[in-house]
Amino acid sequence: MTEEQMLAGSIKNNAAAQEALYNRFSPRMLGVCYRFAKNREDAEDMLQDGFIKVFTQLHQYRNEGALEGWIRRIIVHTCINILKKNKKFADSVDIIHATGIHIKEDMIPSIMQAKQVVECIRLLPLGYRTVLNLYAIEGYSHKEIAKMLEIEESTSRSQYTRAKAMLEDVLIKKKIILKPKARVSFGAAISPL
Amino acid sequence: MEKKFYTDDFEQFLKDTTDDFRMYPSKRVWNSLYNNLHPGRKWPSLAVCLLLVSSIIFIGLSHRNEITGSANVAKKDVKNNPLIAQQNNNKITASNHVLATETSLENSQTQVLPSTSVGSVPVQVLNSQDKNSGRFVAVKTTITYKNNNSLSVKNDPDNADNSKDQNVGTNNKFIRSIRTFSAMQLTTAVAEDNNVIGTENKIARHRIEKNNTAVAIENNPHQPGIIEKVFPVVILPGLSIAKNNSINLEKEWVEDYAFHNQPIPSLKSRLQYQLYLTPSVGFRTLTQTAKYNAPARPSLVTTVPDGQNALQQNPGFNLEAGYSVIYAQSKSMHIKGGVQFNFTDYKIHAHQLGHSTYTNLVLKDSYSSTGAILSQRSTSLANLAGNGNDKKLNSSTFQVSLPLGADIKFAGKHNLQWFVGATVQPTYVLFGNAYLISADSRNYVYDSKFLRKWNLNAGIEAFVSYRTKKGITFNAGPQFRYQFFSTYDKKYSFDEKLYNVGIKLGVTKNF
Numbered sequence: 001m002t003e004e005q006m007l008a009g010s011i012k013n014n015a016a017a018q019e020a021l022y023n024r025f026s027p028r029m030l031g032v033c034y035r036f037a038k039n040r041e042d043a044e045d046m047l048q049d050g051f052i053k054v055f056t057q058l059h060q061y062r063n064e065g066a067l068e069g070w071i072r073r074i075i076v077h078t079c080i081n082i083l084k085k086n087k088k089f090a091d092s093v094d095i096i097h098a099t100g101i102h103i104k105e106d107m108i109p110s111i112m113q114a115k116q117v118v119e120c121i122r123l124l125p126l127g128y129r130t131v132l133n134l135y136a137i138e139g140y141s142h143k144e145i146a147k148m149l150e151i152e153e154s155t156s157r158s159q160y161t162r163a164k165a166m167l168e169d170v171l172i173k174k175k176i177i178l179k180p181k182a183r184v185s186f187g188a189a190i191s192p193l
Numbered sequence: 194m195e196k197k198f199y200t201d202d203f204e205q206f207l208k209d210t211t212d213d214f215r216m217y218p219s220k221r222v223w224n225s226l227y228n229n230l231h232p233g234r235k236w237p238s239l240a241v242c243l244l245l246v247s248s249i250i251f252i253g254l255s256h257r258n259e260i261t262g263s264a265n266v267a268k269k270d271v272k273n274n275p276l277i278a279q280q281n282n283n284k285i286t287a288s289n290h291v292l293a294t295e296t297s298l299e300n301s302q303t304q305v306l307p308s309t310s311v312g313s314v315p316v317q318v319l320n321s322q323d324k325n326s327g328r329f330v331a332v333k334t335t336i337t338y339k340n341n342n343s344l345s346v347k348n349d350p351d352n353a354d355n356s357k358d359q360n361v362g363t364n365n366k367f368i369r370s371i372r373t374f375s376a377m378q379l380t381t382a383v384a385e386d387n388n389v390i391g392t393e394n395k396i397a398r399h400r401i402e403k404n405n406t407a408v409a410i411e412n413n414p415h416q417p418g419i420i421e422k423v424f425p426v427v428i429l430p431g432l433s434i435a436k437n438n439s440i441n442l443e444k445e446w447v448e449d450y451a452f453h454n455q456p457i458p459s460l461k462s463r464l465q466y467q468l469y470l471t472p473s474v475g476f477r478t479l480t481q482t483a484k485y486n487a488p489a490r491p492s493l494v495t496t497v498p499d500g501q502n503a504l505q506q507n508p509g510f511n512l513e514a515g516y517s518v519i520y521a522q523s524k525s526m527h528i529k530g531g532v533q534f535n536f537t538d539y540k541i542h543a544h545q546l547g548h549s550t551y552t553n554l555v556l557k558d559s560y561s562s563t564g565a566i567l568s569q570r571s572t573s574l575a576n577l578a579g580n581g582n583d584k585k586l587n588s589s590t591f592q593v594s595l596p597l598g599a600d601i602k603f604a605g606k607h608n609l610q611w612f613v614g615a616t617v618q619p620t621y622v623l624f625g626n627a628y629l630i631s632a633d634s635r636n637y638v639y640d641s642k643f644l645r646k647w648n649l650n651a652g653i654e655a656f657v658s659y660r661t662k663k664g665i666t667f668n669a670g671p672q673f674r675y676q677f678f679s680t681y682d683k684k685y686s687f688d689e690k691l692y693n694v695g696i697k698l699g700v701t702k703n704f
Contacts, residue, residue, distance in 0.1 A: 027215035044222050114214040136204040
């Protein structure tokens with residue numbers, strides 16, 4: 001089934017087309033949800049809610065840009081909305097508390113693959129992780145992130161700076177990335193975005 | 194993954210790496226999504242459930258009706274037959290032992306015409322049936338015997354006992370004919386309505402009561418042995434009935450009654466419950482259904498031959514325990530259904546590594562050109578194909594199933610009988626362990642999310658049944674159980690079918 005057929009069928013509420021579309025995009029979208037979620041179960045709940053929105057809003061898709069990108073944006077917004085319902089999330093993303101957070105060596109997976117990078121991202125505090133996901137991976141600007149998370153733009157920048165530093169430190173420790181000459185270790189000053 | 198990476202390209206690195214990351218959602222997600230998108234399409238499963246329940250209720254009720262109906266006929270017959278009533282210790286009494294139907298005949302009277310006199314006598318006979326209610330009603334009719342051996346019949350609508358049915362007594366057509374049944378040496382005046390009483394062929398039996406009154410019994414032409422009506426007859430003078438003949442006829446009637454009205458066991462007596470336990474030995478078959486030409490990957494384990502033949506496993510102890518309700522359809526056919534808990538297990542030989550390594554699972558993917566993709570996993574379990582396998586992995590599941598099936602007796606009498614039986618068992622896997630073999634057969638990956646939740650099993654069995662004097666039946670015999678669908682989700686590239694052989698031990702008792 002081609003993407004056009006899946007799209008047309010899904011708009012007509014055809015179950016086979018919807019399942020084909022779901023099978024096509026759900027693995028990657030679950031990967032997206034997993035980076036935001038606390039655990040796999042939460043990620044699957046996010047995925048489910050996201051795809052309900054996808055199918056109910058599919059008629060609004062205007063073939064402007066890739067379908068995957070359109071679905072991805074809906075999934076990301078769904079993840080954010082679900083996270084925002086959690087009070088702890090609001091606290092963690094709004095308070096700058098870089099000091100005192102430390103990722104222990106034994107928490108870091110031994111073998112680095114895509115999954116391991118994702119797992120390293122998931123080691124970050126929730127607020128850091130969310131901003132990092134949105135900025136570095138999903139490509140949202142700090143202005144957009146601030147609007148989405150209902151925080152100050154400066155908060156988004158500072159959260160990202162700390163998240164990036166923390167993640168770099170983990171990745172360097174695992175020798176996945178090499179230590180840049182200008183940078184010494186986790187917690188050091190990072191060039192402004 | 195490139196290790197020669199500089200953090201100046203940090204964002205690009207993260208984006209590239211994580212874009213490749215995929216996870217496969219569980220079936221639950223799509224099922225929930227589907228139910229959300231198509232709430233109206235739940236009806237097929239609901240309809241199947243309703244159909245099943247309705248069928249069970251219908252079968253139950255129809256059997257119940259059959260039994261109840263038969264019982265009613267029997268009661269009615271007994272009520273209609275004072276002789277039978279007498280034989281049953283007069284538990285059912287008729288106000289008039291000559292005529293006794295449930296409604297209109299209680300006040301009926303039949304009188305014998307004096308054998309030597311000429312005269313007339315009022316006779317109240319069954320001669321009409323209300324089409325709506327189906328009730329027989331009585332009309333007073335006068336039958337006159339004359340000197341010239343002829344009969345005259347006169348309906349008496351004015352004197353009709355129509356208190357029970359206002360439709361009675363409107364005209365004279367109720368008494369239509371007088372017939373002589375010479376074969377029985379009995380002449381009867383049969384009052385009949387066009388739709389009620391047919392030809393004389395329908396008159397199957399007659400009986401002379403102790404007070405010399407007589408009744409004729411009409412059988413239902415479509416249901417031999419089932420009495421349709423009892424109505425009065427008048428014995429004409431000069432045509433006396435030989436006593437012996439009357440006795441023979443009566444005996445014949447009783448025998449016929451007994452033949453066609455054998456006692457039917459009640460529903461409760463047909464139902465039994467059974468508790469059973471089946472210890473067994475569990476095995477599996479493993480078939481690869483999709484392949485992927487995986488590139489060589491570094492691994493700590495390097496001396497393992499490829500292919501599933503290199504896998505080593507031992508049979509495990511399995512156990513089933515259940516409760517069944519058994520319905521005795523006949524002496525040789527029992528239908529059963531119930532609930533059963535299953536524990537399945539077999540042991541995989543593996544080696545516990547001192548560290549984690551990575552490996553790949555082959556997953557089916559219809560969008561891939563090869564029909565399969567690799568899913569990277571981390572594990573510390575290796576398959577050394579018999580060399581240093583120091584760890585045994587219990588690949589086990591806990592299931593609940595609803596077995597439905599039948600047993601057929603093929604030998605035995607009385608207390609000792611032999612049966613063969615079969616069941617189908619829709620099964621739900623509650624939880625379990627799944628150790629998945631990697632693409633190169635060198636590792637096992639633990640991931641219970643790959644366990645298929647719904648499955649279908651079938652069991653066949655043969656058993657000896659011994660019934661004690663206390664009514665408890667002990668069953669014992671071999672059983673074979675087979676799983677039709679793979680243990681794992683359909684995305685996984687291996688199909689595993691479980692089967693086990695065991696001894697089923699059961700205790701059965703009537704409710």
